[in-house]
Amino acid sequence: MMADPITLLQLNSRISSLIAGDVSLHDVWVTAETGDLRVSGGHCYLELIEKDPANGRPVARMRAIIWASHYAHISSEFAVATGQQLVSDLKVMVKVTVNFHPAFGLSAVISDINPEFTCGDLIRRRMMMIRRLTDEGIIDMNRTLPWPDVPWRVAVVSAVGAAGYGDFITHLYGNPSHLRFSTELFPAVMQGENAPQSIIAALDEIAVRTDDFDCVVIIRGGGATGDLASFDNYDLAANVAQFPLPVIVGIGHERDVTILDYVVAVRVKTPTAAAEWLIGRMEAALTRVRDLAAEIFRAATSKVSGGLQQLAYYQGLLPSLSLGKIDRARSSLDAAVPEALRHAVELIVRRQNDRLDAASRLVEALSPQAVLRRGYSVCRVNGRAVTDASALNAGDILTTVLASGSIKSTVTEIEI
Amino acid sequence: MQPVTDLTYSQALAELEQILAALRGDDCDVDKLTSMTSRAVELLNYCRSRLTSTDEELRRILESLQN
Numbered sequence: 001m002m003a004d005p006i007t008l009l010q011l012n013s014r015i016s017s018l019i020a021g022d023v024s025l026h027d028v029w030v031t032a033e034t035g036d037l038r039v040s041g042g043h044c045y046l047e048l049i050e051k052d053p054a055n056g057r058p059v060a061r062m063r064a065i066i067w068a069s070h071y072a073h074i075s076s077e078f079a080v081a082t083g084q085q086l087v088s089d090l091k092v093m094v095k096v097t098v099n100f101h102p103a104f105g106l107s108a109v110i111s112d113i114n115p116e117f118t119c120g121d122l123i124r125r126r127m128m129m130i131r132r133l134t135d136e137g138i139i140d141m142n143r144t145l146p147w148p149d150v151p152w153r154v155a156v157v158s159a160v161g162a163a164g165y166g167d168f169i170t171h172l173y174g175n176p177s178h179l180r181f182s183t184e185l186f187p188a189v190m191q192g193e194n195a196p197q198s199i200i201a202a203l204d205e206i207a208v209r210t211d212d213f214d215c216v217v218i219i220r221g222g223g224a225t226g227d228l229a230s231f232d233n234y235d236l237a238a239n240v241a242q243f244p245l246p247v248i249v250g251i252g253h254e255r256d257v258t259i260l261d262y263v264v265a266v267r268v269k270t271p272t273a274a275a276e277w278l279i280g281r282m283e284a285a286l287t288r289v290r291d292l293a294a295e296i297f298r299a300a301t302s303k304v305s306g307g308l309q310q311l312a313y314y315q316g317l318l319p320s321l322s323l324g325k326i327d328r329a330r331s332s333l334d335a336a337v338p339e340a341l342r343h344a345v346e347l348i349v350r351r352q353n354d355r356l357d358a359a360s361r362l363v364e365a366l367s368p369q370a371v372l373r374r375g376y377s378v379c380r381v382n383g384r385a386v387t388d389a390s391a392l393n394a395g396d397i398l399t400t401v402l403a404s405g406s407i408k409s410t411v412t413e414i415e416i
Numbered sequence: 417m418q419p420v421t422d423l424t425y426s427q428a429l430a431e432l433e434q435i436l437a438a439l440r441g442d443d444c445d446v447d448k449l450t451s452m453t454s455r456a457v458e459l460l461n462y463c464r465s466r467l468t469s470t471d472e473e474l475r476r477i478l479e480s481l482q483n
Contacts, residue, residue, distance in 0.1 A: 150425050150467060173477055180469035282467060285425075289463045292432050296456045299439035300449060307446050 012102035019106075025098040030108070031117065032060075037088045042068030044075070046088070048096075048108060064096065064108040074113050081115030082122065084228045088193060093117035122229060129234050129259045138241045142265050145246045150285045151214040151278060154183045155206045155245070157199055159190045164221015164252060164271040171275035179282040184213075190220040190251070196233035203239055210244050217278075218260075219271035220251040231258040240264055250274035372403035390416050417455065420462040428459045428466075435459075 019025055032048035039045075044066040049058050066074055078086045086092075095112035133139035154172075158165040165185065172181050186205050189198035199218065206216055218240075231251060237259040240247050246265035250273055251258070261267045268274045372378070378401045379386040386392065396411045420428060435456045438444050444452070 148426070149429060152467075170478075173474055178468045178471070178474065180467060180473070286464070286467045288429070289432075289460060289467065292429075292436065293456075293460045296432070296436050296439060296453070296460070299436055300453045300456075303439055303444060303446070303449055 009102050012100065016100040016102055019098055019100045027095055027097055027111070029093060029114070030096050031091065031093045032062075034086070034090045034092055035088050037086070039071070042071065044071045044086075048092075048094070062106065062108050064094070064110055066110045070111055074110070078113055078115045078118070082118050084122070086113075087229065090118055090229060091121035122232065126232055126257075126259050129232070129237060130262055132234065133237060133241060133259075133263065136238075138238060139263055140241075142241050142243055142247055142263055145244075145265060147246055147265075147281070148214045151246070151281055152179070152181050153212060153214045154181060154278065155209075155213040155216045156183050156185050157188050157202045157206075157216060157218045158185060158220065158271075160185070160187045162190065162219075162221045164219050164250075167221060168217070168219050168250075168271035168275050171272050172278060175275075175279045175282075177279075177283060177286060179279060179286065181278070181282075191230070193230055195230040196236040199236055200239050203243060207244065213245055215246045215248060215265075215278075216243065217248045217271075217274050218251065218264075219249075219274055221271055228258050231260055233259070236260070237263050248274050248277060369403065372401070375403075377402050389414055420458050423459075423462070425463060425466050428463050432456060432459050432463070 030048065032050050035047040035049045037044065037046040046064050046066075048062050048064045050060040051057060052059050075086050084090075093114040094108075094110045096108035096110050098106070099109050100106050130139065156165065156168065158168070169183065172183065186202040188202040189195050203216070206213060228251070240249075240260060241263035248266040248268065249260050249264045250268040250271050251260070252270050266274075266277055268277055380399045380401065381392065381396050386398070392411050392414055394411050394414060398409050398411060400407050400409065423431070435452050438452065439449075
């Protein structure tokens, strides 16, 4: 026998009053992840999900609502404390009261939020990503890439028409030194949960044209504190870390960091600062060229003046060198000639003397005096030397000359 | 010698540094001084032109940005 049926509304009303009567379902602090979050008519609709830590599959799920009267306050408090807006895929701690509406079913009405829980979770998540990137050996890859001397060809990843992009371009091309830059925009979604995939797609486009660029700039402009959680994405971080060109990130966050800050070559706060950084780099290159110009001018000038100095030195040296040569020649002549001459003259004199000595000895040997001294004598008659006895007559007076003195005698006998 | 416009910026810079080293060293021939210096000037102008753009270029880029 069946009891009288009740209507669905009656059933739901029973549930509703059961739930409303249970104080353990009132103002309970619950931890969960957000999902499918959207704002409509000032009210915020979302799902609270709990996932199995092992496989990420949902193990619990409930619809949740933040009424407009609370949402303005909760969302701004959350953004200020966490540096990021209340969006999907965040771990949150919320104060809920469970409500069952006969027409709309079960939902958790959120009346408060504890941002510190989310902060802690964001940091935890980031630390885990850093550990993973470190373990995989890629965390420093982009940071240690060598910078080209002149990073003037810039691939820009930004949202089309974003204020930040305009700031970047105006600042870059308006640099006072007229430094040359060439930029190309690779559009990407820079907000929300699609941002990582969109940025990765833009990077992929640049990656096939790495020869055309010197570096990549990822910028997001100007506005209020955004949902930086979407940048705390492992896939995006791993892509940027392994990107073959140096990456500069300027996504407009003052206080908070994202995982990108740990992997990029250069981290700046704003798009303008990114332009500033590039300008500084090019200024340094320009200064280097100016310095080189000055140094080369100096070196060439000193080379010329050095050469002239050397010439002047030789010029000054030349007269004294050649005069000195003559002087030296003269003085050596002075020293050498008299000696040699004396030598030669003495030799001649000595030879002549020797010859004279020999001659005088011969002369002496042949002189009549010498013959007389050896015992010979000369007989003269009437002053003429007698050499033939037949020319004499008896009675002739002979004069005999001896070596010393002479005698007179008369011829008495002649023998022929 | 390679025309400067065929060089990359880094190559031009490296050649400039070589010239400077030669000028500073003792093995620089005075006969080569003029040609070295004029090459250096050429390289310097090239590097400078790679770094800086003309007013006309700038105007063109900024105009294209506004369109």
